[in-house]
Amino acid sequence: MPVTESSPQKHVAVLAFSSSSHPLILMNLVRKLAQAAPNVQFSFLNTAKSNLSLFSTTAKPDVPHNIKAYDVADGVPAGHVLSRNPLEAVNFFLKASPENFKRGIDVAVAETGKRISCLISDAFLTFAADVSEDIHVPWIPVWLPLPFSLSAHVYTQLIRQKV
Numbered sequence: 524m525p526v527t528e529s530s531p532q533k534h535v536a537v538l539a540f541s542s543s544s545h546p547l548i549l550m551n552l553v554r555k556l557a558q559a560a561p562n563v564q565f566s567f568l569n570t571a572k573s574n575l576s577l578f579s580t581t582a583k584p585d586v587p588h589n590i591k592a593y594d595v596a597d598g599v600p601a602g603h604v605l606s607r608n609p610l611e612a613v614n615f616f617l618k619a620s621p622e623n624f625k626r627g628i629d630v631a632v633a634e635t636g637k638r639i640s641c642l643i644s645d646a647f648l649t650f651a652a653d654v655s656e657d658i659h660v661p662w663i664p665v666w667l668p669l670p671f672s673l674s675a676h677v678y679t680q681l682i683r684q685k686v
Contacts, residue, residue: 533562534637536628538644538651539569540667541597542613545645546573548667553643557587565590566631566639568624570597570616593631595623621650628658 537553539546546569557565569577571594578592597612598619605611632638639660644651646664655662 532564532637533560533640534564534566534632534635535641535643536631536639537565537567538624538642538648538654539567539573540645540647541570541573541616542609545647545667546577549643549645549665550577552665552667553590554585554587557590561587561589563589564635564637566593566628566635567591568593568595568627568631570595572597591631591635593627595619595627598623620648621654624648624651625654628654 535556537549539549550567553565553567557563567574567577567590569592574592574594578586596619598615598617599605599612600615628639639658641661641663642651642655642658643663643665646666649664651664652662
């Protein structure tokens with residue numbers, strides 16, 4: 524059955540920043556939203572490694588039926604061995620974005636037969652604003668880290684100078 528622009532079926536794409544605790548915090552929010560809105564489909568787009576930790580039956584057996592994980596490329600070249608610098612993986616991921624997420628959204632739409640009706644993302648993924656504009660849906664950026672972590676980002680240069 525083709526899904527049209529006026530389809531009453533809701534499908535929310537959730538774009539996760541795959542670093543640190545960001546995906547876990549976002550998943551906890553999405554889990555609550557999915558439980559509150561059982562007729563809404565949530566497609567959780569994240570790297571395969573991060574999705575494995577969030578969606579394995581031993582890690583989180585209580586994932587609602589209306590949340591499905593979709594893997595997006597992490598941007599690490601095949602055969603590349605990451606250094607111990609955690610920023611290297613982040614940089615590869617960000618270089619692969621937003622194309623990796625656009626492909627993931629296309630897969631989620633094709634598999635569900637439902638066009639995206641809303642986009643939720645980690646606020647770090649600012650390109651999500653452009654993606655939501657391209658697909659003509661609202662974008663909800665979510666600031667996930669604790670509020671005091673914002674000051675650490677604001678004062679990053681000062682912290683680096685002092686340390």
